Amino acid sequence: MYFMFYNLIFLINIGYYLIDAEKMEPSIVIIGAGLSGFSAAARLIENNFTNLIVLEAEDRIGGRVHSVKYFEGNFIDNGAQWIHGEKDNIIYQIAHKYFDFGSTAFDQVDQTFLLSNGSKPDQNTCRKVLEIAYKILEDDDDEMEDYEGSLGSFMLKKIYEKLNEPQYKKINRQLIPVILNSIESDINGYYGSKSWFNISAKLDAKYDEAKGNQHLTWKKKGFITVFDFITKKAFGKSNYLDIQNKVQLNKKVVNIKYDSNEVMITTSDGTKYFANHVIFTASLGVLKKYHRSLFNPNLPQYKITAIEKNAFGAVGKFFIEFEKPFWSLDRDSFVAYSFLWNEAEKKEAIRDNREWLFSISGFFIVDQYPNLLEAFLGGEKIDEFEKISNEKLIDDCVWMFEKFLGNSIAKPKLIQRTKWLNNENFLGTYSYVSVDAYKFNVGPKDLAKTLKNSDDKPIVLFAGEATDLKFPSYAHGAVTSGYRAAHEIIDYYIEDD
Ligand SMILES: Cc1cc2nc3c(=O)[nH]c(=O)nc-3n(C[C@H](O)[C@H](O)[C@H](O)COP(=O)(O)OP(=O)(O)OC[C@H]3O[C@@H](n4cnc5c(N)ncnc54)[C@H](O)[C@@H]3O)c2cc1C
Known part of the structure; x- marks a missing residue:
């Protein structure tokens, strides 16, 4: 109420809102x-909050969206690559009527399993175990929600329970440990975790993915x-929100x-x-390392605990081109x-300093580019992967392909x-x-919480x-996180009539 009288002179009545004209120009960094930064800026500008700037440490926009030129007008993605899901996915919802998405056929075509001694394992056995694992992940949410331990221990328990059912008695038991390693590697690649024993089963069950195709692509764009x-x-020039300029x-x-x-x-x-307000969007990784030097005064303890106990993972990717697939x-x-x-080839790889290869969860085709294979990496060895030279990366890959395929291959280009x-x-x-986030009862809500002053002003x-x-x-x-932060500022200034 105090705020409304104080600024009475500036009040203008627009439609259903009373808008405080002086306060319509708050400065926002x-x-x-x-x-998230761009989404926040877009929502603010759309609502006439134009007194803002966006500060970016890199020499490019995009952050963890990083499309790099492959050849003229054709891009590949070092960062986000797939639109995961359609229903409730805001990106899909904004764009699908105007963009003809591509798709990677992971759900339609079975993957090919290879053994490191160059033999091809029984594909049916491998696919059956994989199918069991993915069905557990998809269907056992209720049980998972009651499980206190890690996703890894839950999966192992459930997979072995299933394998003991009579219909799976014939499955070749010898292959199971190596298939389980490969499933863990897939899961680490998906979550960015070092081990599936670090992922909380209970929290994982809490989050649903957006339903629909999980692997839509922006094709070559x-x-x-x-x-x-x-x-x-x-949507055309007249609709364009010029954020780039800010x-x-x-x-x-x-x-x-x-x-x-x-x-x-x-x-x-x-x-x-x-500025009157700041919206901080740098990664949880940046917060973990720098929150103490970044914020003055220090962040409140609940936020520090959330920063420390929520996990920030790491995956890797690389793209290699073959003259002939x-x-x-x-x-x-x-x-x-x-x-x-x-075990034999594992020992050989360790002896020859090629351990980073264990973090490759697979090689797959790239939508629209028939000569490319993409590797996805997860688990413990990401740091090692990032530090090896390009030459070693290619040499080790050739070594690995030749072991697993049992024949020689032409050297690819990185x-x-x-x-x-x-x-x-x-x-x-x-x-x-x-698992730590569960133990300490922290999550996105604590990371998202705004620091406000005693008048409820978001600072x-x-x-x-x-x-x-x-x-x-x-x-x-x-x-959606960017939109949410923008609305907190907008809602503070715009009150229902
Ligand atoms: C390899 C990889 C694959 C992925 N695949 C997918 C996928 O297929 N599908 C999907 O939906 N998601 C995927 N993601 C996740 C998705 O990319 C991210 O969720 C999203 O891009 C994060 O956006 P953000 O705005 O939260 O953070 P960011 O994109 O990290 O933006 C934060 C910005 O802050 C900047 N910054 C950091 N520190 C400072 C500082 N001190 N001062 C100024 N600026 C700073 C950073 O440079 C960055 O540009 C992937 C991510 C990666 C890395």
Whole structure:
């Protein structure tokens, strides 16, 4: 009430809202030009909150969306690659009427299993065990929600229970341990976890994925196309929200000093920015390492606990090009190789310093590019993968293919590789639901919580995938987290009539 009388002179009546004209120009700094930062900026500008800037440490926009040129006008994705799901996926919902998505056929075509001694294991056995594992993940949510331990121990318990049922008695038992290793590797690749024993089964059951096709692609245009939809560029010039103009690149924020009324933000080149509100969107990895030096005063203890106990994982990818594909060109019969390591070749790889190869969960085809194979990596060896030279990466891959295929292959060309874990502006790839987060009862809600003053004015706001209540880790979660933070500011200034 006090706020309304004080500013009475500036009140203008627009439709259903009373808008405080003075306060319509609050200054807002958004830290990070990734999906959540852009989404927050878009929503603010749409609501006439235009007094904002976006500070970005990298020399590009996009953050963990990083489409890189493969050849003229054709992109591949070092970061987000697939739209995971249709229903409730905000990215799909905004874009699907205007963009003809591609798809990677993981759900339609069975993967091909290879053994490290060059023999082809019985595909039916491998696929049966895999099917059992994925059915448990999909169907056993109720039981999982009551399970206190890790996803790894839950999966092992359930898979062995199933395998003891009479219909699976004939399955070759010798292969099971190596197939289980491969399933764990897939799961680590999906979550970014070092081990599936770090993932909380209970928390995992709590989060549903968006239903529908999990592997829609932006074809050759790359995931960066999503920004044309966030800025409405895709809907024509008159709708375009010019956020690009508000972005300052190569501006690494090193300190955020806040009090009950405003913030002072300092970048590494010494520039200072004063604002009424700041929206912080850098990754949970950045927060883990730098929250103490970034925030002055220190963040409240509940937030520090959430930052420390929520997990931020790391995956890797690389793309290799072959002059002639040696895998099937028939898209109906090949989608991916899964590698099953025997002890003998494992020992050989360790002896020859090729342990990073164990983190490859598989090689698969790339939508639209028939000569490319993409590797996805998860687990413990991501740091090692990021640190080896390009030459060694290729040499080790050739060694591995020749072992598993049992014949020689032509040397491929390295097209792209990722280094997210060792990039100081990311320090990993995405968050996941950890056993520790469950133990300490922390989650996205704590990471998302805004620091407000005693008048309920939001001062320091947090967005980014790890803060999304419904779809943490995903690109669509990043978008909705940005919208949520923008609305907190908008709602503070705009009151229902
Ligand atoms: C390899 C990989 C594969 C993925 N695959 C998929 C997928 O297929 N589908 C999917 O839905 N999601 C996927 N994701 C997740 C998705 O990319 C992220 O959820 C989303 O892009 C995160 O957006 P964000 O805005 O939260 O964070 P970011 O994109 O990290 O944006 C934060 C920005 O802050 C900047 N920044 C950091 N520190 C500072 C600082 N001190 N000062 C200024 N700026 C700073 C960063 O440079 C960055 O640009 C993938 C991610 C990776 C890395």
